[in-house]
Amino acid sequence: MNKNLKVISINMVTFILIILSLIISVILYLVLISPGKPDVFKDEDGNILESSISEKIFVPIGGVKQGMFIRSKNTDNPVLLFVHGGPGFPNYFLFEKFKPGLEDYFTVCYWEQRGGGLSYTSEVTIESMTLEQLTSDAIEVTNYLRERFGKDKIYIMAWSGGTGIALPAVAEAPQLFHAYIAMAQITRQRESEKIAYQFMLKHYTEMNDQRAVKDLLRFNHLETESDLISFYNSGTRDKLMHKLGIGTMRSMKSVFIDIFLPVWTCRAYTLKEKYIIWKSKLIFLPKTNLKIQALKTDFSETYPEIKVPVYFMCGKHDLTVNIDLTKDYYNRLDAPLKGFYTFENSAHGPLFEEPERFMEILVKGMLKTDISLADSNTTEQVTGH
Template identity: 30%
Template sequence: MRPTEAKMHVRKEGFDNLSPAQTRTRALEAGAVAGMAGVVAGWLIPRGPVTTVEALITVVAALAVGFAAGWLMRSRWAMLLAPAVFMLVFELARMRVQGPTVDGIRLDNLYGVMALVAGRGVDALLVLLPMVVGLVYGIALAKRLQGPPEPVRKRHWLRRGFLALPTLAVVALVAGILRPASTEAILGEDGEPLTGSVAELVDVQIGGHDQSIMLRGVSAQSPVLLFLEGGPGGTALGRIRNSGEDLEQNFVVATWDQRGTGKSYDALEPRSTLTVEQMVDDTLAVTNYLRDRFDEQKIYLVGSSWGTIIGTLAVQRSPELFHAYVGTGQMVDPFETDKLMYAESLADAVASGDDGTADTLRQLGEPPYADTLDYPVAIASNAKWMDFEHGEDYNAAAEYPASLFVGEYTLVEQLRGMAAIAETFNVLYPQLSNSDFRVDVPRLGVPVYLVEGSHEAAGRETLAREWFNLISAPSKKYVVFESSGHTPPFDEPGRFAVLMDDVRIAAATAAG
């Protein structure tokens, strides 16, 4: 036997030729390490890592677990065993929590796939990728220390090349996780930050939870506008950044990531306290923070879709805090709206010969639904509500999910943004079953402006107009934007900014 062959033989004998008992023991040890990691993760972060700190700790821990399992088992089979055991135990350990991203997997509609990707898909990226890399290094080091090194051969260079790719991927992932979120300064004509302007991301204690607000305005002395995004579960930081520059000229625009959304996703738990009433309380708490921060007696409140629900209720409770209420895509009775939109979608599908959509809708039946992932299929799949000529300054980057990819979000917030929508909607939307502003809100003590798009769904617009005709207010105005649908502030942002300036002037005139 030649020396090289002898070295290879010694290495093979020392590493691969294990007794069945030794093989089982090592497999059990590796599985135990992965299983314990699954228990800890399932207990501490049942919805997976949702903050930068959690994500960074998760990646480092996954590398360590993978390395330990690879070292113990000393076999490439560990790359299958350890991740499989971890995921199985993790799923079992988090069975106590509920929600679209942790419940049973649904592949029968786009929104089920979205929940899968934003939930378990992100978990796999942050856990399984670094775990596999750790496994490879653990196996390699154990193999190296077990016996003399193997002679360098072409296939070994290929192995190193294949290992380099996932290693670089983990390095890039960590670098992305560490990227801080920020909002760009508002610049003057000289290209320098404009003196007296405000451009900040702040975390504020609201309702016992840290919640994020983006503040932007050409002048910190301008009146304050609080924007409430739709959903429940939506985040508007990226939407306002892409379409809100005109608003910043005459207002300090405060875009609040409500509890359980966007940058405030980690405030989702405990879900038992995430109620519509609490969201109204939070709206008033944010309002008072803004009043104190900018020394204003009153602010302007703008709601979009779901934001009009908590906005209307906040104004009803404390009208003295607001100059005016502006509802865009106003909601009045969400569950009646759902039924009207379902009927319209089904009728349109039948009329157009779209048998597939018609059959899907018939199988779903009329809302309400026990599974909230069915709602978008029934009430958001009608193309005519989205396929229309928008305003000239419309920016498609203000739509989901593109709006998540701005610097105001960290990488984890971007990856989890759609999960936040699914999870928060799942908690809050069913609570609206008895909501009807035609009965519950007959009067508001501030000027009321309803801004509806001409392409808005009839199921929303009809009820909004009914409520507008019924409501008593110091003054009220119903405005139709011809090139808008459900979201006029983003369908025609320039025109909406002009309208808000008119609202501001009217309030100043009324105040004397």
């Protein structure tokens, strides 16, 4: 009996040592791939391009320290402020992974909004986490970029939840911007969620995926406001959207594999910063009302006119932010110049799914205020899914 206990004890110790070794190996690996600096731009001989910039900086914005990456192959190029989605969850890791090429033609500022990513600090209060404050921050970041790079105006591009920050900023201070580029412009998100829910329920029922149907039915067909909010904030929503290819990208089938892990392997962040990204995402941001504000605001009704050129980029298969609702807003929007662009092979992220076409629209179209590449039927309603 004592001999058996001794064997069991040895096996347990061995098992624990193996687990500890694996944990230490993973931590060491993460440290090695987390230098915390964005890659520099080099010429064919391996020398850093003279007029390039690639930095991670922290600037006082709205009374708190906020982080951002600024990158360009030539700082003489037009300045572009990228306003990520979420709101509050930074997307820079996707740019490092997919390299769509914005820095070839722009000096790009990847600003990380207060309370999220590089801009998550104890100085940020729950009370300050409002769309109004983030809009004010976006304008302040814009003025910082204008002064630093000597530009009278800059371009602003927003994605998904970020459009609920950038759109008000452009409406409030149009004199600061050349144009507004919206990828997956939110409009009536409450309605968008209901459309997405019914779409998923129908398709998972037809697929006889009983587990998915059961998960969806927990939200009671979104009959009440609390059901709708619970669904909007749930991991179930994101997981099932990705499984059907109507989430972040058509090719993304797993939030864990395609979002969680790429954040941890992004070299531009230190290991501590990566931890903070997820601490903010999972603990701090859920305490704020940012998503509820975005859900309850009818942006198409609130901002019927924008006094700069507007470009809407939408994936045909996007149900995270419904393309039909965005198209309806576009048709009613009053702007000096506007173009609507449907990406046939994309869901929520056409910049990463169809980067060549996206960049062609920016360079050959937007920079020349030319909308000839826009959809030919931009005054017609897009058919439903």
